[in-house]
Amino acid sequence: MQQRDQAGAGRIALFDNIKGLLIILVVVGHVAHPVHNENPAISCLFDVIYLFHMPLFVFVSGLFAKHAKNERGGVNPNRIISFALLAALFQLALLLINEVDVTLESFLQFTSAPWYLLAMAYWYAAAPLLARLGWRRGMVLALALSYASGFVDLSDGLLAISRALAFLPWFAAGLYCPVESVVALKESRSRAVRATLAVAVVVSAAVVLARVLDAHAYDWFFQMVYGDNPYRALPLDLLGKTVSDVLALVLSAAVLRLVPSRPTRLATLGRRTLGIYVGHRLVRAWLTFRTPLYEQPVLLDPLWGTLMILALSAAVTVVCAAPVLTDALNRILRHRWLPEAGRERG
Structure with missing residues (x-):
């Protein structure tokens, strides 16, 4: 039976573990970004991370969005206001x-x-x-908007419209998917289910190995994983977007198979993703623009540079996982800006 983390009432350890792993990958990806084009080992790690970490993160966000409703069963506008405010403050900082x-x-x-x-x-x-709309019509709409977004060049990041549309199907999939179904998939004793997840692990390993052996293995489709690049070569980019989505699905299934269901240290990070997400990016910006750290040639060394990036990522994660940061941000997220909107259920 799926274990619940006693440190967080009602929380399912599996999802906190997944979120913990994903936030680590987010930190590594951002800390590595300034040197990922010059350090071949970092470049490989960066590419693999970006294949799946944000699609899976968005899916998990959608999975639990259904629990943030008002008394009338609609999504509480307080959450919408809070997310927009946090985004604005984060952007300004x-x-x-x-x-x-x-x-x-x-x-x-x-x-x-x-x-x-x-x-x-x-x-x-x-x-x-x-x-x-229901899941059939809703997924069709989400996919249509996601694919259509590539026809408009919004790579300047205008109000995050392009990425919001590009990743919308992942949020919608999480919204429609019952939490219990994911847990059941993880714990299934069915040979067919277990074999499918095992195949996902094998295929994921092959996909990673392809990138290790060939630095250009992902070149033809990789520009589509970011969600903000327009189509520049049709129909190849449409195929590339489809391939990137399929690979994200396969690697996400492998993560589900490999991440433990019992409470681990990853679960602690998973409960503090908001603070880590905001805090680490501010730290990275400060290190980039206010210190000479990323000018050091050693960071380009495949061995020592990679070890330093990973060590720095670990240190930044630990610092930003301080409860005080997440607690402060959660107070904004849970604030009742519109009291008449009703009390949230979860």
């Missing part, structure tokens, strides 16, 4: 640390980590419509 002139144009260009919080506001706002 990054601009200031990066020493970018704060103008209306720069403020509206969500090209970095704050995009996810703004997208969450959009996805929560869309949840009632998706619920009314």
Whole structure:
């Protein structure tokens, strides 16, 4: 039976473990970003991480969005307001640390980590419509919008519209998928289910190995994994987007198979993802623009540079996992801006 984490009432350890793993990958990806083109080992790790970490993160976000409803069964607008406010504050803080002139144009260009919080506001706002449509029509609409988004060049990050649309199917899939179904899939004794998950692990290993052996293995489709690049070569980019989505699904299934169901240290990080997500990106910005760290040649060394990036990622994760940071951000997230909207259930 799926174990619940006693440190968090009613929390399922499996999902906290998954979120814990994903937030580590988010930190590694962002800490590695300034040197990922010059360090071949970091480049390989970066590419593998970006194949699946955000689609799975968005799916898990959708999975639990259904528990943030008001008394009438609709999504509480307080969450929408809170996510939008957090995104705005996050964006402003990054601009200031990066020493970018704060103008209306720069403020509206969500090209970095704050995009996810703004997208969450959009996805929560869309949840009632998706619920009314039902999963068949809702997924068709989400996929249509996701694929259509590539026909418009919004790579400047304008209000995170492109990424919000690109990753919408993953949020919708989580919204429609019962939590119990994912747990049942993980714990299934069915030979067919277990074999399918095992195949996902093998295929994922092959996909990773292909990138290890050939630095250009992902080149033809990789621009599609970010969600904000328009189509530039049709129909190849449409195929590339499909391939990137399929690979994200396969690697996500492998994660489900490999991540433990029992409470682990990953679960602790999984309960503090908001603080880590916001905090680590601010730290990375400060290290990039206010220190000479990323100018050090040693970071380009495949062995020592990679070890330093991983060690720095671990240190940043630990620091940003301090409960005080997540607690402060959660107070904003759970604030009742509109008391008449009703009390949230979860």
